[in-house]
Amino acid sequence: MPPGGGGPMKDCEYSQISTHSSSPMESPHKKKKIAARRKWEVFPGRNKFFCNGRIMMARQTGVFYLTLILILVTSGLFFAFDCPYLAVKITPAIPVVGGILFFFVMGTLLRTSFSDPGVLPRATPDEAADLERQIDIANGTSSGGYRPPPRTKEVIINGQTVKLKYCFTCKIFRPPRASHCSLCDNCVERFDHHCPWVGNCVGKRNYRFFYMFILSLSFLTVFIFAFVITHVILRSQQTGFLNALKDSPASVLEAVVCFFSVWSIVGLSGFHTYLISSNQTTNEDIKGSWSNKRGKENYNPYSYGNIFTNCCVALCGPISPSLIDRRGYILPDTPQPAAPSNGMAAYGATQSQSDMAAATPLLQSEPSLTSDELHLPGKPGLGTPCASLTLGQPTPPSSMPNLSAEAVLTDILPLKEEHVGHQFLTPEEAPSPPRMLAGSPLAHSRTMHILGLASQDSLHEDSVRGLVKLSSV
Amino acid sequence: MATEVHNLQELRRSASLATKVFIQRDYSDGTICQFQTKFPPELDSRIERQLFEETVKTLNSFYAEAEKIGGSSYLEGCLACATAYFIFLCMETHYEKVLKKISRYIQEQNEKIFAPRGLLLTDPVERGMRVIEISIYEDRCSSGSSSSGSSSGSGSSSGGGGGAGAR
Helix, strand or coil: CCCCCCCCCCHHHHHCCCCCCCCCCCCCCCCCCCCCCEHHHHCCCCEEEECCCCEEEECCCHHHHHHHHHHHHHHHHHHHHHHHHHHHHCCCHHHHHHHHHHHHHHHHHHHHHHCCCCEECCCCHHHHHHHHHHHHHHHCCCCCCCCCCCCEEEEEECCEEEEEEEECCCCEECCCCCEEECCCCEEECCCCEEECCCCEEECCCCHHHHHHHHHHHHHHHHHHHHHHHHHHHHHHHHHCHHHHHHHCHHHHHHHHHHHHHHHHHHHHHHHHHHHHHCCCCHHHHHHCCCCHHHCCCCCCCCCCCCHHHHHHHHHHCCCCCCCCCCCCECCCCCCCCCCCCCCCHHHCCCCCHHHHHHHHHHHHHHHHHHCCCCCCCCCHHHCCHHHHCHHHCCCCCCHHHHHHHHHHHHHHHHHHHHHHHHHCCCHHHCCCHHHHCCCCHHHHHHHHHHHHHHHHHHHHHHHHHHHHHHHHC | CHHHHHHHHHHHHHEEEEEEEEEEECCCCCCCCCECCCCCHHHCCCCCHHHHHHHHHHHHHHHHHHCCCCHHHHHHHHHHHHCCCHHHHCCCCHHHHHHHHHHHHHHHHHHHHHHHHCEEEECHHHHCCCEEEEEEEEECCCCCCCCCCCCHHHHHHHHHHHHHHHC
């Protein structure tokens, strides 16, 4: 039974695809049938997807491969060169325990890297328009000047006043503890930090995997270090120290790697244990959101009061499912997220040059809003690997490359954004909602147009950002 | 989801989308999923306050159940950790089970209460758990129901559309 819809839907087009999905293309201009696309293919954030949407990572994965190689090589050398001697000399339990630790480390690492950290999907055009309207009413102004006042909502949680910020990119008011990751260009729930070592953000859904990864990695590093030293000592008792080193050169390499890793990883585990027990995120800790220094009345409203409950909730609490539905099919009725306006579409995007020029300072200042959000902290004093590699780039000011990227993009983006802004529901269009109906063929071609624009957008963005990142990584 | 799409399609034949109302999240209890029970003025003429509040409160209670921290959720968490999370290949998490219950409840509410009043609830999970989207439909002059009437959902909504047209 073909669905209603507005235009003439060819029976053969519909019947070939399952009832849960339908071809998103219904435009009369398109002669050939286009296969239904999955939502991950048009995901607006800066993420990479593998295995047809099952795996989700950040764009920069170079450091993740380094992590993998370090772990695999060190463990491989350990099992190949040290374990045979130790298994015979001491006990065969050593390679067994080592093996268990190794699999646990790899499992949690892959789980952290490949899963959705808790990305919040961007607002649909209708939602965004509704919010804009409410904000305008609240501010008492109509869509006036091109620099909007900072949009915040205050909410009282457990006696503490918490400010909810409006995200210009995702066009939503961020829930408490959520933050926008400028590397991945997504709002993430309970955002902890963006970790280049795992190649992903660490947020609500994968924090426990991240914690178990660094905890088990600390144990593995200490384990390997200890037994490599034992191995060398035992050998040198037989053949002398230098000969022992000559007999097992791999042990030297392992010892060096473990020695340098153990400080940072054990330190990081300790730091995160503290964070979990006080139910804070790295973001909140670095900013000192709940520290006593801000005032005697300042306390963490999310803490459950005792360490045990905080730990249990963080590690064994319920896992919410992914909100972005990467593998779902794009349906013609599915509203595509509103394009990041950077303040433009919200204020009646016009084709005038002055507007574009006006938007440029806005685009350039946008990163300054988002650079408030911590993408990559770590307690500076501990010299953790996360802190030493801000955003995976050797240069500390992490917002700088973003600024230059945004500045370069202003040439390309405003043209696209204006186009896209026109297609979507701007506040001016609000009184005529029937245009929103995806049932009409016009809306379908619009959807197509958006998808085409979105991919062009991402291509341009990719090339520019690639140039910027290449120079800095 | 497919049935909801059908409902939407059927409604469209006899009605046109007037506007959408968004019920935002209520963060006063922290980060748990809760929606505001404040009655939006746009719905004043369309549905009784009592019914609306009851629906939202029931949804809130479902979400609270999904996110409940207690013995069973700890057990599930520990079991999952012990099996290196492979157990989720075989079974659903408690949260997913409750989400399914919620979508069934919303479908039921749509069929029984909202569609006859020209309204349509969208499952918050499709909007990233940010809002409950309520679509308000105006009736065009419905010249008899052109619906196929093959699904029970479409039957009730087209009946509602026909009834509204006769008003």
